[in-house]
Amino acid sequence: MTDLRKAAAIVGAYEHPIRYAPDKSEMQVQAEAxxxxxxxxxxxxxDVDAFFCASSSPTGxxxxxxxxxxxxxxxxxxxxxxxxxFLSHTGHALSAIATGKARCAVIVYxxxxxxxxxxxxxxxxxxxxxxxxxxxxxxxxEPYGTTVVGLYAMVAQRHMHQYGTRPEQLAAIxxxxxxxxQHNPHAMFRDPIAIEDVLSSRMVSxxxxxxxxxxxxxxxxxxxxxxxxxxxxxxKRPVWVLGHAEHIAHTGGGLRDxxxxxxxxxxxxxxxxxxxxxxxxxxxxxxxxxxxxxxxxLEDLGFxxxxxxxxxxxxxRIELGGKLPINTDGGGxxxxxxxxxxxxxxxxxxxxxxxxxxxxPRQVPDCKLALCHGxxxxxxxxxxxxxxxxxxx
Numbered sequence: 570m571t572d573l574r575k576a577a578a579i580v581g582a583y584e585h586p587i588r589y590a591p592d593k594s595e596m597q598v599q600a601e602a603x604x605x606x607x608x609x610x611x612x613x614x615x616d617v618d619a620f621f622c623a624s625s626s627p628t629g630x631x632x633x634x635x636x637x638x639x640x641x642x643x644x645x646x647x648x649x650x651x652x653x654x655f656l657s658h659t660g661h662a663l664s665a666i667a668t669g670k671a672r673c674a675v676i677v678y679x680x681x682x683x684x685x686x687x688x689x690x691x692x693x694x695x696x697x698x699x700x701x702x703x704x705x706x707x708x709x710x711e712p713y714g715t716t717v718v719g720l721y722a723m724v725a726q727r728h729m730h731q732y733g734t735r736p737e738q739l740a741a742i743x744x745x746x747x748x749x750x751q752h753n754p755h756a757m758f759r760d761p762i763a764i765e766d767v768l769s770s771r772m773v774s775x776x777x778x779x780x781x782x783x784x785x786x787x788x789x790x791x792x793x794x795x796x797x798x799x800x801x802x803x804x805k806r807p808v809w810v811l812g813h814a815e816h817i818a819h820t821g822g823g824l825r826d827x828x829x830x831x832x833x834x835x836x837x838x839x840x841x842x843x844x845x846x847x848x849x850x851x852x853x854x855x856x857x858x859x860x861x862x863x864x865x866x867l868e869d870l871g872f873x874x875x876x877x878x879x880x881x882x883x884x885x886r887i888e889l890g891g892k893l894p895i896n897t898d899g900g901g902x903x904x905x906x907x908x909x910x911x912x913x914x915x916x917x918x919x920x921x922x923x924x925x926x927x928x929x930p931r932q933v934p935d936c937k938l939a940l941c942h943g944x945x946x947x948x949x950x951x952x953x954x955x956x957x958x959x960x961x962x
Contacts, residue, residue: 574843576667578800578807579659579959581610581793582919584898586755588786588905591684595624596637598789599679603638606791611804612673617793618642619671621658623649623909624680634677644671650953651945652856653815654678655792655912657955660813662794672796676915679789680907687908688785706820706951718782718859720949722774725861727827729776732876736776738883739860740767743780743902745888746857750899752889752931757784758903781860783901783910790912792919808919811938812843812958819951828865828875831954832942836870843958845938847872850958852921852933853893854914856943857900866942867895870956894933897921911943911955922961937961 583605585598599622607613620642622631631647644665650657655676662674728734744764750756767780793803800807816834818825840846853872857863864878872893873881881887887895896902898917901910918939926932938960945953 575809577663578809579919580795580803581606582916584916585789588757590787602789602791610793616673619644619674621646621676623654652909653943653945653953653955656943663810674794677791678912681787682907683787718774720947721859722777734879738879740764742860742863746900746902750903756899756904783906786905788905788907808922809960811960812839814838815955830948832866832869835956839956850940851936853895854941914941
């Protein structure tokens with residue numbers, strides 16, 4: 570097997586500071602994110618020969634964006650697997666660069682869900698007036714009023730029943746993300762919260778309260794993934810892609826344990842590819858559509874045993890200063906969540922590994938290795954999972 574470690578690096582990263590931008594178009598914020606990432610890398614549009622994007626919005630199409638920016642890549646991909654899409658794109662860019670199909674790839678995402686009034690995760694197709702009429706698995710679920718938040722709540726209920734997990738433990742995840750958001754000037758919510766605040770917030774779908782759920786925001790971000798040759802001429806210290814694995818989990822003919830997600834397949838594989846262990850990881854960016862997403866992900870990645878996630882997240886372990894700080898930008902629970910969030914996991918991890926926040930409370934001390942894991946769609950039924958391991962140069 571070809572060793573792909575250090576075959577490609579993240580050399581530019583840019584997160585658009587917007588959280589609400591009704592005066593902008595999605596194509597505009599995507600373009601601004603790309604230009605920001607290129608400037609961060611010290612590169613130009615002419616250097617780009619590969620392009621990756623995905624969006625749930627009809628205005629976020631690849632061909633329109635290429636025309637808008639006057640880019641002409643020889644390699645492109647708009648595969649959409651929900652929130653994990655951009656971690657998947659990074660792995661695919663790694664392969665394209667390693668095989669000589671590309672030298673410099675842009676990976677971009679942007680949506681204006683808040684401006685468009687999209688209530689992400691709160692309604693099914695029937696509630697939107699778009700019935701699922703084709704013979705597809707959703708056809709058998711949508712008539713019963715399933716929602717994204719409802720399906721995640723079902724997993725949380727099962728986890729509590731099976732392992733004794735408590736609402737206070739889920740709340741500890743939301744509290745940790747909010748504490749980290751205080752150090753991010755662009756985070757949507759920065760006021761501190763306590764476990765009691767989470768538990769007293771409005772119930773959305775039992776046992777998930779509103780503070781157990783991600784925010785709905787506008788947002789955009791981009792990264793530049795390049796070959797070692799291009800990386801050597803870039804402005805910033807490269808962040809190497811060391812490990813990558815992806816998986817699709819589904820209902821398994823009704824036999825899958827609801828509390829086991831795709832991360833159970835990707836975590837071990839990505840760590841083995843990178844040649845590192847759980848104990849080597851200095852920080853993690855975990856997709857936090859809901860607090861239960863983080864709990865199940867940490868377990869299935871192998872940071873703790875199945876059923877021990879509740880105890881694992883208590884006592885400040887996942888906060889800055891703890892053994893495994895996660896979501897140091899505030900995450901989807903407090904910073905931003907335009908619909909798909911994994912691009913922001915990559916941006917924050919890259920900046921932590923470059924020590925961009927050195928001298929501030931946001932910086933993970935001596936950060937050398939970071940793990941990113943994204944999920945897409947709903948862990949209660951069908952979802953994607955992608956794990957990446959990134960390393961400081």
